Amino acid sequence: MLIERTCDELAAMVGGCLVGHCEQKLNGVSSLKEAMSTDVSFLGNEKYRSQVMPSKAGVILVPKDFTEQVPEGRAWIVCENPSKSFSDIVCLFTPPPVTYSPGIAKSALISPTAEIGEGVHIGENVVIGDRVKVGGGTVLLAGVVLCQDVVVGSECLLYPHVVIRERCLVGDRVVLHAGVVLGSDGFGYDSGPEGHKKVPQVGIVQIDDDVEIGSNACVDRARFGRTWVQRGTKIDNMVQVGHNVVIGPHCLIVSQTGIAGSSVLGAGVIVAGQVGIAGHLHVGDGSILMAQSGLSKDVGPKSLMFGSPAKPRREYAKEQMYIAKIEGLTKELEDLKAKVSSLLNRS
Incomplete structure (x- = not known):
């Protein structure tokens, strides 16, 4: 069932000032380009200002400095922070979350030695190995595999085809999106004239409470000890975490990042996309590694790093400024050489 609101109700909800009026009820949210007359949209970035007037959105949240005349039949809601206010409205129109009833699908394969808590949902074709423990209220969707001696805490949500290998530990309220793999062997080999001999990987992966890991991300087991993702950290899709890595609490790790073995990230670190x-x-x-940075040395607290090899952002920007001048300096040098050569020829 669609939730419907008037423009007056939305303006009151976000504490904004309503300019203009739309008669129709609003029942959805969309981008400026794709919005229809029953949608709410917003201007959160100046680069999209030109899309406001052509937009078909019934209501658009705009900043206080937006002074364009509102078209007839549409409305602006002028607010302090359109992006934040839009998020509040998105929550209003968001469908209720999917719920899963406790129970075990007939196709699930569960070891008789496994311990399953109360209120657990076990979906189709789930495989649960020997001595596995699953906490109360956890949801295991289709195709999840929990290998021997795995422990999964309470109120977790494991989406389809998550695989957790032997002896790995997962805390409470953890969300693992489709295709996550925890506990594959760390990438370790002793190389010699006869090839690459595998180094045994006998440690585990430990995921603490309130961690969320995106689709197709992989966290490798430790060579010994543990690979450890601490409380509240959020990891995006397609991230590779190597063996014995420690990621501190409340970090943000963005897509396509790779973290090689035994590196340690402190608390609140932000790693942008495609960082190595x-x-x-x-x-x-509290450090920030900007997108596509390649980090090759330790960095202190609250560092802001960019480039490959990564260096402090100010230093990187200064180098780029000098590099941009090289072409002009080269031309000046060629001109000077020509003048010197001309003078020498005269003498």
């Missing part, structure tokens, strides 16, 4: 972190490094608390 070499092995055995330490990243201080």
Whole structure:
């Protein structure tokens, strides 16, 4: 059933000032380009200002400095922070979350030695190995595999085809999206004239409470000890976490990042997309590694790093400024050489 609201109700909800009026009820949210007359949209970035007037959205949230005349039959809601206010409205129109009734699908394969808590939902073709423990209220959707001696806490949500390998530990309220793999062997080999001999990987992966890991991300088991993702950290899709890595609490790790073995990230670190972190490094608390950076040395707390090899952003920006001047300097040098040559020829 669609939730419907008037423009007056939405303006009151976000504490904004209503300019203009639309008669129809609003029942959805969309981008400026794709919105229809019953949708709410917003201007959260100046680069999209030109899309406001052509938009078909019935209501658009705009900043206080937006002064364009509102078309007839549409409305602006002028607010302090359109993006934040839009998020509040998105929550209003969001469908209720999918719920899963406790129970076990007939096709699930569960070891008789497994311990399953109360209120657990076990979907089709789930496989649960020997001595596995699953906490109360956890949801295991289709195709999840929990290998021997795995422990999964309470109120977790494991989407289809999550695989957790032997002896790995998952805390409470953890969300693992489709295709996550925890506990594959760490990538370790002793190389010699006869090839690459595998180094045994006998440690585990430990995922603490309130962690969320995106689709097709992989966290490898430790060579010994544990690969450890601490409380509240959020990891995006397609991230690779190597063996014995420690990721501190409340970090954000964005898609396509790779973290090599035994590196340690402090608390609250933000790692943007496609960052590469070499092995055995330490990243201080509160640091930010900007997109596509390649980190090859330790960095202290609250560092802002960019580039490959990564360096402080100000230093990187200064180098880029000088590089941009090289072409002009080269031309000046050629001109000077020509003048000197001309003078020498005269003498």
